[in-house]
Amino acid sequence: MRPALYVGLYLLFVLSFKSEGASIISLTLNKQPTNLTVNEGVNVTLRCEVDGYPLPGIKLLTNSKVLNEEKYSTVAEYTLTAAGCLDTGQYTCNANNSISSCDKTVVLDVICSPRLDGRVQFIKTYSAAVNSTVTMEMSVIANPKVRSFKWYKLTDGKHKIFQARSSVHAASDVSYEGKLTLIGIQKEDFGIYQVVVSNSVTRDLVENITLTQERGGITQDTPTDKNQETETEDSHVTTIVAVVIGVVILLSLFIGGAIVYYKKKREKNEALITLDERHPGKQTQTHHCSVFDDETVLNGVYKQ
Known part of the structure; x- marks a missing residue:
């Protein structure tokens, strides 16, 4: 009788645990179940609690990058130490078991002042020839978004604004590119240019870029007097040969x-x-x- 008793107790134990698909109970940022906005430098903890039977696997991700993964668990956490501007974005919790899978997402906003984007090389000096064309560029990160890149030509302590020739391009949620294009450069265009980047919330970014005169070279697609001189020289050579x-x-x-x-x-x-x-x-x-x-x-x- 004892074996039969053991089998009965085992079946009762198994039947008492009904299979259940994976589900997310909560996904929080610093214990808040909604999107979170913080200043840069603050620690942020992402926590996901799940349920399901068999016990689910849990993944915490941002932009398809896995931050943390737990197997056969009901909770997973990940902490951003001193969150920075580039940590702004969506954070997702994925829970799955043999029955089902589910996802939940929250958004983290990290407020930061404009600064140079370290992922992109910053060129501080450009060179160009007279009558040529040059485009000076600067890449920054900021949140909220950059409102403007203001370009100034520094001349005898005075500022000459070039807003009409500048442009702003958003490369991502927090990345921006500012460009200033000069066409038909003259000698007075050479010198130091100052760029002021503002996102209207925090302090501005100010950087200087120098434009120098190129010696013995011109841009390939720009017609110049040098080309005309070359044509004249060729004509003279032809006459002499004849x-x-x-x-x-x-x-x-x-x-x-x-x-x-x-x-x-x-x-x-x-x-x-x-x-x-x-x-x-x-x-x-x-x-x-x-x-x-x-x-x-x-x-x-x-x-x-």
């Missing part, structure tokens, strides 16, 4: 004509010498041969 070729051709013709002339003259002189040898008694007048052709000389001077 003149040299013309001179060479004239010299060739002159030299060729002279060679032909002296060759014919030598042949005439050789013909006269041959005739003198054949008629030694005859007096010839060779000093007049240059003005007659061969037929005149032979028929007039040597004809018997």
Whole structure:
């Protein structure tokens, strides 16, 4: 009888625990069950309590990144130490067992003043050539959102604003990019520019950027006087080459004509010498041969 008693007690024990899908009892930020806004530097604890049978697995996540994971448990926690601006975002608790899965999300807002975004390189010095185009950039993080990037040109202690040429782009919930584009740069554009970033709640961010003149270089897509000078130089080179070729051709013709002339003259002189040898008694007048052709000389001077 005892084995049967044991089996009965076991069945009674099993049946008393009914399978149940996973569920989230609560998800809190610093014990508050709603979205939370804090100043930067405050510790924030994310806590999720769940229920279910079999006991669920629990994951705490932000932007698909797992912060903490517990298996076969009813609670999971994660603490942000000295929460910063980049900790702003959604935080999710996921609970699941063999029966079901569920999620719950809360939002954390961390208030912070504008500051340089350390994930993006900050270029403090730009260089450009006269008549070229340059875009100066600065990436910051801030919460609430940045209201403006104000660009100033520092000249003799005075500020010259360039708001009309600047732009603001939101890269994410707390990341922003400010740009200032200068087109057709002139010498007076070189110098120090001051950028003031404000989100109207906390202190402003002020940074200086220097624009220097580029030596011996220009942007590829910007037409300049240098290009025109190059075209003029090419034209001059073409003209000089044409003149040299013309001179060479004239010299060739002159030299060729002279060679032909002296060759014919030598042949005439050789013909006269041959005739003198054949008629030694005859007096010839060779000093007049240059003005007659061969037929005149032979028929007039040597004809018997």
